[in-house]
Every structure is written in C-alpha cells, then in structure tokens.
Amino acid sequence: MKKTTIYIDGYNLYYSRLKGTPYKWLDIVALFRDRILFPQDPTAEVVCIKYFTAPVKASYAQHGEASNHAQTQYLRALESKYGGLVQVIKGFHIFEPTRLPTHQPGVDPNKSSVSPVWMIEEKQTDVNIALHAYRDAVRGDADQVVICSNDSDMEPAMRMIREDVPGVAIGLVMPLRDTSSMAGKVPNKRLTKQAHWVRHHIRDDELALSQLPQNVPTKKKPACKPVHW
Template structure:
C-alpha cells in the first residue's frame, strides 16, 4: 500500500485549467484519486487531499456576491462529499494601491512612466502548501506527495523534502490543458526536475467524468452547483 497525500493550489487549478470550461463543479477526489493516481498505481491509498485557496472578494469578482456564494457552495460540497479526506486551508486576499509601469506598445517597462493601480494579492497560499507538505513529510504522514500546481514558489519546499526525506516520492500534476490546444501555458521547468513523475496536463474527459452531483448532501441544506457555473 502506498500512502498518498495530495496538495492542490486551488487558484492555480482554477485559472490555469478550469476557468472558461463547464467543469468547475469538480470532484477533486474523483479526479486525483480515481482518474489519475489509481490507474497508475492500484496499490495507492489517498489518505488526505488538502485544497488551498482564499475567500473570494465579492467587490472584485466578476459575478460580485454570486462569485463569493459559488465558492462557498463549492467548498461545502467537496468537504461534505468526502468527509475526513478533503481539507480546505484558507489564506486571504489584500487590496492595496501600487505604482506600476504603464504599458506602451513596442516599448519596455520604464520607471519614468508609471500608473497608480489597485493591486489584489492572494496571501499565504504558497507558504501554506509548502509548510503542510514539508511538515507532513518529516512526520512520515505519507509515502508519496502529489502537488497540483505550476507555481515556482514551491521549488524550495520540494528541494527540502527531497533532501530531508529522501524516501518520500514526489508526484507533480500540472493544472494545464493538453499541449495541442495551444493556449501558450507550459509546465514549469523549475518544478519538473524535482518530481519523481510528472503529469503535464489534465484532459477534458477526465474533468467531465469527475463532476460532483448537482446537489451534494451536507449536514445542513444541500450544496448546489451555482447557476453561472
């Protein structure tokens, strides 16, 4: 039996793979455990799936309050669908004014031509993933960790896990479309050398086969798929 813990960068998964698709109501356990991990290792036992995100800011989101409510419904659904398996770890967003170089066609950025803008930043997600993955490794919580992210901020954590816990295997699932779609996004070359195996994309058929029921039973009222999803 191979004990596996999965660590998912929720925003990276959403913006790199799910945005603009009909697959946002995603059963992450069905995708990672049943479609990706078990077919390649029938002895795999997924003991934990940690989903890292941050609460949506309604006044910034495309669908305003509906976006915040959609996220709430989704997080309720994935935790209720797989109690004790799926864990949600929240960071937060901050707004702040910033001065950034103005874009001009054919010219590079210049500190002499800047614009004042509002910056929104997601805080703690990367450090939360890194710390949870590393702490679980040194505690011997898993035999293999699987990271779903394409973010180079995780490079130091993966390096340290390989150095300090050499028996732990590392799998990397890139939340990308098939390369044939030509959307321009490519696997992060700083992360791939640190993994024992790499999945370079997630297929549409795998997402389609890994959708939650329209209504998911919870301890309170059901969590329902948002209308605009």
C-alpha cells in the same frame, strides 16, 4: 500500500485549467485520486486531499456576491461529500494601492511613466502548500506527496523533501490543458526536475467524468451547483 497526500493549489487549478470551462463543479477526489493517481500508482492509499484557496472578494469578482456564494457552495459540497478526507486550507486576498509602469506597446517598462493601480494578491496559499507538504513528509504522515501546481514557488519545498526525506516520493500534476491547446502555458521545468513522476496536463474527458452531483446533501441545506457554473 503507499500513504499519499494530495495538495491542490485551487487558484492555480482554476485559472490555468478550469476557467472558461463547464467543469468548475469539480469532484477533486474522483479526478485526482481515481483518474490520475491510481492509474499512475495502484499502490497509493490516499489519506488526505488538501485544497488550498482564499475567500473570493465579491467587490472584485466577475459575478459579485454570486461568485462568493458559488465558492461557499463548492467548499460545502466537497467537505460534506468526503468528510475528513478533504481538508480546505484558506489564505486571504489583499488589495493595496501602488504605482506600476504604464504599458506602452513596443516600449520596455520604466519608472518615467507609471500609473496608479490596485495590487491584488492571494496570500499564504503557496507557503501553506509548501509547509504542509514538507511537514507531512518529515513527520512520516505521507510516503508520497502529490502536488497540483505549476507555480515555481513550490520548487524549494519539493527540493528539500527530496534532500531531507529521500524515501518520500513526489508526484506532480500540472493543471494545464493538453499540449495542443495550452495557449502559451507550459510545464514549469523547475518543478518537473524535482518530481519523481509528472502528469503534464488534465484532459477534458477526465474533468467531465469527475463532476459532483448537481445537489450534494449536507447537514443543513444541500450544496447546489451555481447557475453560472
């Protein structure tokens, strides 16, 4: 059996594939292990699924405090249903005032016209994924790493794993819609070049069949699917 760890960029998965769909209450084990990985590699033994995210900022979220509550319920559901198989690794958001070029149709950005804006960034997610994947590979904790992302920041880590630990296989799952409806989002060629195998999209039927129960038992109160999800 091939020891395999799956690394999921939660931000990338949400904004590239789940936003605007009814599939946010996603069972990541059922999707990535059972419906994507096993058909690709029946010899894979998933030893861990690492889900990388950052706490929602209620003041900025569309649904305010309800968005923060929804994320908390979701993470509780995943950890309670799967115990140590699923690990949640958290980064954080920063909000800083800055000045950026003002958008003017048909005009290239320039410093002569700038506007004050808030810069909003999710921090540590990319570096956490890269370091976890590289460390697991060099330590021998994984014979295969499977990364769910379409972010070019993953390319150096994937390249270094190939160079430093050539016996470790690299799988890549793009959190994109089917090619017929990707709305301008395309697979990142920097990443596909480094992977041994690539899944270029995630289908709606796979998401629909990979949903958590409406209420997931926990040691305390059940984790319940948010109403607005």
